[in-house]
Amino acid sequence: MKTGTIKQILLITDGCSNHGEDPVAMAALAREFGITVNVIGVMENDIIDEQGVREIEGIARQGGGVSQIVYSQVLSQTVQMVTRKAMTQTLQGVVNQELRQILGNQASLENLPPEKRGEVLEVVDELNETVDLEVLILVDTSASMKHKLPTVKEALLDLSLSLNARMGNNQFSLFIFPGKGNEVEKLLDWTPKLESLTTVFAKLNPSGMTPTGPALKEAITYFKEKHSVRGYLSRHDDEFYEESI
Numbered sequence: 698m699k700t701g702t703i704k705q706i707l708l709i710t711d712g713c714s715n716h717g718e719d720p721v722a723m724a725a726l727a728r729e730f731g732i733t734v735n736v737i738g739v740m741e742n743d744i745i746d747e748q749g750v751r752e753i754e755g756i757a758r759q760g761g762g763v764s765q766i767v768y769s770q771v772l773s774q775t776v777q778m779v780t781r782k783a784m785t786q787t788l789q790g791v792v793n794q795e796l797r798q799i800l801g802n803q804a805s806l807e808n809l810p811p812e813k814r815g816e817v818l819e820v821v822d823e824l825n826e827t828v829d830l831e832v833l834i835l836v837d838t839s840a841s842m843k844h845k846l847p848t849v850k851e852a853l854l855d856l857s858l859s860l861n862a863r864m865g866n867n868q869f870s871l872f873i874f875p876g877k878g879n880e881v882e883k884l885l886d887w888t889p890k891l892e893s894l895t896t897v898f899a900k901l902n903p904s905g906m907t908p909t910g911p912a913l914k915e916a917i918t919y920f921k922e923k924h925s926v927r928g929y930l931s932r933h934d935d936e937f938y939e940e941s942i
Contacts, residue, residue: 703831706832706913706916707835708912710737710909712907714910718914721752721755723910724757724913727917728759733783735762735763736756737764737767739772740766763782765778769845773851784828831869831923839905850895869885869891871884880908883919
């Protein structure tokens with residue numbers, strides 16, 4: 698079974714987008730490119746309004762991912778849970794696709810006899826620990842997130858430590874929205890560790906607007922650039938090899 702690399706966008710926000718493209722439409726576009734979009738809505742003592750909840754759920758649904766609304770005190774556990782749950786969900790989707798190819802269009806994991814289903818789930822669990830994972834993190838730095846950013850930083854550091862125990866390769870990158878003078882700003886290029894967040898987060902200056910749609914659009918572009926460059930280099934290496942023999 699070929700799973701390739703699991704690609705996730707992890708969106709952390711506390712409210713509604715109010716600038717740029719429709720984030721739900723951008724999440725649907727991400728899914729078309731094989732990128733799962735997960736959303737965590739962060740509360741403190743306040744409550745995210747109904748429009749915010751609908752948007753968070755809509756982004757995750759159209760992005761094929763997981764959504765969760767939590768108080769900032771339990772953000773760390775939630776970030777890890779959502780990332781892991783989305784991995785399992787993605788892998789189960791791959792399994793179902795394979796089953797349909799082998800057994801027909803009506804086949805799925807749920808329709809297997811209990812014994813066979815257990816065997817397949819063991820394979821999914823193993824893949825959870827061995828498959829390569831890329832997580833592009835989008836952090837809302839609008840004004841209302843100011844007091845929540847230290848908690849976000851700690852949650853992402855815990856996520857890095859948790860996932861580094863896996864056998865598979867992990868790659869993280871970090872974007873914020875809005876950025877300094879732009880709708881979106883890249884803070885960290887692809888890296889297996891997130892320790893540099895300690896210095897980066899101290900320099901953030903939260904501002905007013907919430908351009909969630911443009912942030913998702915930029916994340917999709919960044920994924921596409923990463924994989925198109927990798928594909929070009931692979932082809933180039935093959936050509937070099939063929940010319941050398």
